[in-house]
Amino acid sequence: MLRPGRGPYGYERALDRAGLSPVAGADEAGRGACAGPLVAAAVILDPKRPIKGLDDSKVLTATARERLDAEIRRRAVAVEVAVVTHTECDELGMHQADLAGLRRAVARLAVRPAFVLTDGFPVDGIGAPGLAIWKGDKVAACVSAASIVAKVARDRIMTQYHDEYPDYGFAVHKGYCTAAHQRMLDALGPSPIHRWRFENVARTARVDSL
Numbered sequence: 001m002l003r004p005g006r007g008p009y010g011y012e013r014a015l016d017r018a019g020l021s022p023v024a025g026a027d028e029a030g031r032g033a034c035a036g037p038l039v040a041a042a043v044i045l046d047p048k049r050p051i052k053g054l055d056d057s058k059v060l061t062a063t064a065r066e067r068l069d070a071e072i073r074r075r076a077v078a079v080e081v082a083v084v085t086h087t088e089c090d091e092l093g094m095h096q097a098d099l100a101g102l103r104r105a106v107a108r109l110a111v112r113p114a115f116v117l118t119d120g121f122p123v124d125g126i127g128a129p130g131l132a133i134w135k136g137d138k139v140a141a142c143v144s145a146a147s148i149v150a151k152v153a154r155d156r157i158m159t160q161y162h163d164e165y166p167d168y169g170f171a172v173h174k175g176y177c178t179a180a181h182q183r184m185l186d187a188l189g190p191s192p193i194h195r196w197r198f199e200n201v202a203r204t205a206r207v208d209s210l
Contacts, residue, residue: 008054008139008141008144009047009050009141010140011023011139011141012045012047012140012142013047016047021115022044022078022113022114023114023115023116023117023142024042024043024044024078024109024113024115024116024117024128024142024146025042025043025044025116025117025118025119025136025140025141025142025143026040026042026043026102026105026117026118026119026123026143026146027040027041027102027118027119027137027143027150028098028102028150029147029151029153029154030150030175031097031098032176033174033175033176033177033195034175034176034185034198034200034201035086035161035170035181035191035195036086036154036157036158036161036170037083037085037086037154037157038083038089038097038098038101039081039082039084039101039153039154040081040082040084040098040101040102040104040146040150041079041080041081041146041147041150041153042079042080042105042106042108042109042113042146043072043076043078043142043145043146043149044076044079044111044142045075045076045077045141046075046076046077047141049075051071051145053068054068054144054145054148055137055144056135056137056138056144056147057144057147057148057152065148065151065155068145069148069152072145072148073149076145078109078110078111079109079149080108080109081105081150082101082104082105082108083157084097084098084100084101086193086194089197090196093197094197099123099124099125102118102123103123103125103126106126106128107126107127112127112128113128114128114129115130115131116130116131117130117131117132117133117136117142118130118131118133118136119133119143119146119147120134120135154174155174158170161193165191165192167188168184168191169181169184175193177200185200185201185204186204189204190205
């Protein structure tokens, strides 16, 4: 039975003692958004070069995420990102899209992990033994790092989409289902990057067709 030590690197250190290193963390951003891609990331950290301030990306400010993303990319053993398009999200459904993104990110790592930690739910077909951790993006450093990298990468994509579709406000809400986003969706109808599997998008499109 895995008994992680104290601190954010406790899981990595315990797995290293068990001969299961390097350890990758994997997480995603954008699962709950109704527009834009889902972005997954995988990160292998060096426990001997700890990064301070790692946490669930959602509780960090945008400035803190950008700073940590740069530090993670500079100091990590390996970092990879995989983008699952809005079209794939519609075709696969969000859970399968999530699994596909996490598998792709881990598979692209330049260093093959001996073990993979994921946030919340297990991921099969990932090419290594793994463990799903409840609130993994808060308690395991490599998963926190993956959540930050995924969030920063996706936010940048959505900011670029804002330039293409400025009326929707993607630079502000990043495609999540906020009240402001819904008002623009009701007024304009779906953009080319909205996910039709989401009921609020499909409903708006049905109203537009009447």
